[in-house]
Amino acid sequence: MADTNGSFWLPPQSSTVAAASDSLFDFIYWLNVIFFVGITVATVYFVVRYRRKSDDQLATSKVAHNTVIEAAWTFIPLVLLVVCFAWGFRLFLHQSVAPGDALQIEVRAQQWSWGFAYGNGTQTLNELYVPAGRPVKMLISSKDVLHSFFVPDFRVKADAVPGRYTSVWFEAMEPGEHQIYCTEYCGTSHSGMLGTVKVLPADEFDKMYKQGMWPGQTGAGRDPVEWGAELFTSKTCNACHSVDGTRLVGPSLKGVFGKQEPITGGPAVAVDENYIRESIMDPNAKIVEGYPPAMPSFKGQLTDDQISALIAYIKSLK
């Protein structure tokens, strides 16, 4: 029963493993309900029934032991837990081993954005394009600290660890969009490290995969300032740079265009198109004084069109 709207407890089931994961969730849920209700009802009943009504009222039993009952409440839960264990392990194996024909996409996590690299040589930032109805294997690593790749609608999660690869796989069922979260604490903008899975119809995906160009990588027919503003958020530039003058991890970009900025260990620099482009591609070349060299390079992850739109937007920030 694919649930596209989500239930009270769980988000929509948008991948093939989601339904299997949720069946086990439901099984454990009902175990929880039965045991909780049992213990609570017994407790409340005993408290009401045997409530002390006068100071000298004594207990009416001194039973302290019953082998049959004690054996029962040891072994019955044990059997139920072994069922949970075995079912859970089977499901975990299923979720761990990608089908042999899965399309592989690399995830490169960094503070605080998601880079995706495809087999056709293209890269995207914070937007992951996958085909509907086909298994996809994500090969995950990190450029700096720990992160964790989590798509609730798909019920998948794996840590991104520097120096090694981890993986998850999923098969999205329908075209649509799904939230990506970082779920391993990674510093200041941990909660801003968001992305979107964009599930495309398989034939559309194939066409774009061959072309080597994804939707959203060109701004044909769009106002560059407006598009740049969108990119500023969707590419999580806003995780480190404010546009209202507030100091975050990096300098605010309010009114920065055309200004002279002091540079650590070098002459001041005029903020023009070239400096902004250089700061995106090679951020540590000229660092504004008083800020840490914290920005990663976005070389290859942003297209020329996208960088032009970002420059247009930054220019507009008066």
Add this chain to the structure above:
Amino acid sequence: MSSMTQAGLVHEGEQEISYLRAKKGIWSWLYTIDHKRIGVMYLVAVLLAFLLGGVAALLVRAELFTMGKTIMEADTYNRMFTLHGLAMVFLFIIPGIPAALGNFVLPLMLGAKDVAFPRLNLASFWIYCTGMGMALFAIVSGGVDTGWTFYTPYSATVSGPVVMMTMAAFVLGFSSIFTGLNFIVTVHKMRAPGMTWGRLPLFIWAIYATAVIQVMATPVLAITLLLLALERTMGIGIFDPALGGDPVLFQHFFWFYSHPAVYIMILPGMGIMSELITTFSRKTIFGYRAIALSSIAIAVISFLVWGHHMFVSGQSVYAGMVFSFLTFLVAIPSAIKVFNWTATLYKGSIDLRAPMQWALQFLILFTIGGLTGIFLGTMGTDIHLHDTYFVVAHFHYVMVGGTVTAFIGGLHYWWPKMFGRMYNEKLATISSVLFFIGFNVTFFTQFILGSRGMPRRYYNYVEEFQQLHQISTVGTWFIGASFLLMLGYLLASLRTGAKAGANPWGARSLEWATQSPPIEHNFHEIPTVQEGPYEFPTTVDGPAKA
């Protein structure tokens, strides 16, 4: 018939000089080697830490009342939840029950004059204060934003007083080891004549099992934190992949201590539960042997389950399989205890005064905490729930719904013994009801948030989660009000409370056989024990003898 009247220890009508008044002046406290005074000093210190961690929690929840910035910046928020975790874990919950309440009642319950090593006990307290001072210094000199878990490589590279904070936890570990060592020897060597292992109060069994974990697990934390400090200061490369190290190794080391530490936190609370349920039901515990042995079973198995924190960390699938299986094994002894406490109520004479209210809260809240652990120990469902608010809710139901309610219950239970005064019962009832409402409003919503996909340690969130976050925040105000009220009536009781008799609850264990507050040396003569700790008269015995 009872051990106390046989020993003839309570002299009716004549109150002798208590431990509180036996010596005068501030130095008679700071240099004391009396376990009761050390217990009281520990109590004050851990309550201050609880206040610090509690205020941090209220601020964290206040920030989450709206999306984006509500009252503080992201960096401040990150330091605030780190502060909350560190203060609550290392300064409050771990020492809370053993070092404060345990210190006070353990020798009394055993019929001993003091712990085995009174000077080591005092050293433990001052080492605790040193660690607390270092932690406070780290907080005022900028604070730490690593989370209480100090995961590498973030903790190895981020700026801030991380080394000072890890050293604070390192030092606090020694106070924990000293207390544990002291209690182990005390239980082995200082039991009164007739106090066989089978007659030990279950609180002692629990504290004993806890002490074993403290002594065996804490050194691993010390080594881990030392390695982290060396990594930061000298770049030794144990955890840094650029130098051939492994960041996941830190998680193994950390949880090798910190999972057993979860049981350092909960076992003493379970011990208090056994005392409260029996006393306020006037009935012997159901399954004494099962409860005592389950504490030991938990202490042993708890060392072998650490990898269940790491199912999605990249650890091998088969390691995960073993850890998942052992996790379910360790769940069984906890479940047995819950069943035993519930069965103890059957045909009892149940008194609902404050300590019992907290015990019943424990029974219900800890049951929820334990049951929801099944979702997380099951590998297939943990993938979705790991590092979401579901986990936050689960461990708060265990640590707060379990340990803190037991601590508060125990505090109310032994308060008359410690200070010789009764508190206002009506206010105590209001406080416990406020807590029960506030706690469930705060944390039950977090189960829903988590299973719907809300990650933990988030400064900001997407719009669909706002309503649940707001409900959760409102709940914390009830919890805050409950504790504020409690602080008020407990302090007031010290001046205006009715004088407590030696045994206001009609309990059977030895701490109630001496006056309240006890004399400096606990007992005039070492009592002789002739029966178990829960031999309450019942109607089945015929009418009670006086």
